[in-house]
């Protein structure tokens with residue numbers, strides 16, 4: 087089941103749980119609606135029981151049955167209240183769990199199908215992090231609070247109707263005071279969510295600094311540079327901003343709720359005193375008087391705390407629905423969820439024809455009339471200073487951004503005419519910031535092609551890429567957990583992680599293999615050797631590699647030198663060295679790195 091692209095509102099707080107977990111949603115409604123009627127029945131039964139008992143004791147003119155029936159009613163009501171509380175808790179937990187298994191999965195899938203630019207944009211990242219933060223709890227809470235509200239309204243109405251039949255003006259005053267209390271609570275809920283929304287921006291940053299301060303990824307640098315105090319200042323500043331925003335909202339809310347509570351308490355105390363007169367004149371029976379006092383007093387927490395809390399949570403939920411609407415309406419493409427095509431198209435040529443590109447929300451062109459041609463079976467290298475646009479070329483090639491000027495042709499056909507599944511099957515990439523998954527070595531490699539589950543293929547790739555030495559030193563071979571999370575897991579070296587990332591990319595049947603400088607933690611000679619290996623195992627295949635260390639580019643058939651998003655030089659190593667241009671100058675400045683290489 088999916089959610090439609092539309093504006094979500096109060097109706098959807100009810101619809102979504104029904105859509106994903108109809109049984110438990112229905113159970114919660116029934117239990118809460120009956121629960122709302124029970125206090126009125128209990129109130130009447132208590133009054134009947136007291137009156138019948140007084141009659142029996144004082145005048146002996148009542149039968150035992152008239153005592154027993156209301157007593158049984160009181161006991162049944164008490165049992166129902168107890169049992170329904172337990173059942174509701176259970177149903178709410180089940181509902182939340184079902185929403186976690188369905189609704190949350192839908193949201194996660196939706197994130198995976200979002201256009202790439204939203205993932206890199208700070209504003210949409212904030213929106214996504216708000217929407218993905220326990221969506222199942224948000225929905226369950228909104229739904230449950232709505233029916234808590236129904237429960238409270240039924241309970242209050244029951245008491246008010248009985249009170250109305252005895253002293254109508256008291257009922258009307260209570261009713262009138264409930265309206266502003268409710269309105270204040272709704273306003274408070276909106277303000278609180280707005281504060282939460284602002285606070286989340288700071289929380290995201292605080293969480294990041296907290297990870298730097300306590301996480302295992304930065305452990306070595308933390309010890310070396312001893313920067314904890316400095317980063318702690320960054321963390322505290324973000325945390326403090328968030329805390330102040332939430333505290334301000336909470337103080338406002340508590341002040342308003344307190345005022346409502348004070349007014350309600352004062353009013354109910356006056357009503358109780360005023361009820362003494364109808365009792366004295368015989369208009370109100372003692373049984374009903376005691377029962378009304380009991381229930382009117384119970385209205386104090388209901389009106390001053392429970393009702394506002396329901397309204398506040400609902401108001402917050404409505405704001406969440408606005409976020410959900412904004413999130414669902416972000417441009418997405420369900421094709422992004424497709425797995426790579428099992429029969430990849432063989433790429434003969436890829437051509438960038440006068441391609442210009444700027445990132446969304448940015449004015450600066452990163453690629454400027456870029457022209458490059460990639461032909462089957464050749465090895466290419468992209469070189470250039472930081473920020474020249476090399477990785478951006480790869481992002482466009484993968485179809486991550488579609489808004490560019492000029493043409494990108496694959497086998498002479500515009501890239502826009504290929505499906506995501508086809509594009510995914512054409513290229514395998516090892517990125518600069520490749521991931522280190524805390525799963526087994528085998529799964530680390532298998533993630534590169536989850537459709538292929540062949541151990542022999544994994545072993546073959548590990549052999550080609552010289553990972554066997556690594557495996558021999560692992561406690562459970564390829565089933566050993568890597569990283570730092572699991573007990574008994576092994577953290578391998580930077581260079582070994584790079585080989586694992588390369589092995590993962592090689593699991594794909596793609597016809598073009600791309601290395602986007604994943605070798606930063608290797609020294610120049612090791613990098614050069616790794617690229618040699620890469621070339622060797624990719625014989626007959628098309629490869630592109632990006633590197634700042636030019637020793638590795640000697641083997642490339644064609645080197646493109648990129649500057650400001652355009653090609654400024656093109657040729658093989660010998661052509662470019664003869665040219666005496668940018669490449670040759672860069673190469674000479676690095677020559678000493680390779681002098682000892684045999």
Ligand SMILES: Nc1ncnc2c1ncn2[C@@H]1O[C@H](COP(=O)(O)OP(=O)(O)OP(=O)(O)O)[C@@H](O)[C@H]1O
Nearest residue numbers: 206445448452470471472473474475476477478479
């Ligand atoms: N998502 C983005 N939004 C806006 N600008 C971006 C984005 N990603 C990259 N840029 C900018 O685009 C320019 C080119 O970046 P790119 O990563 O393509 O360079 P590069 O040549 O690969 O650099 P490096 O060698 O440092 O990896 C940089 O100025 C960078 O700041």
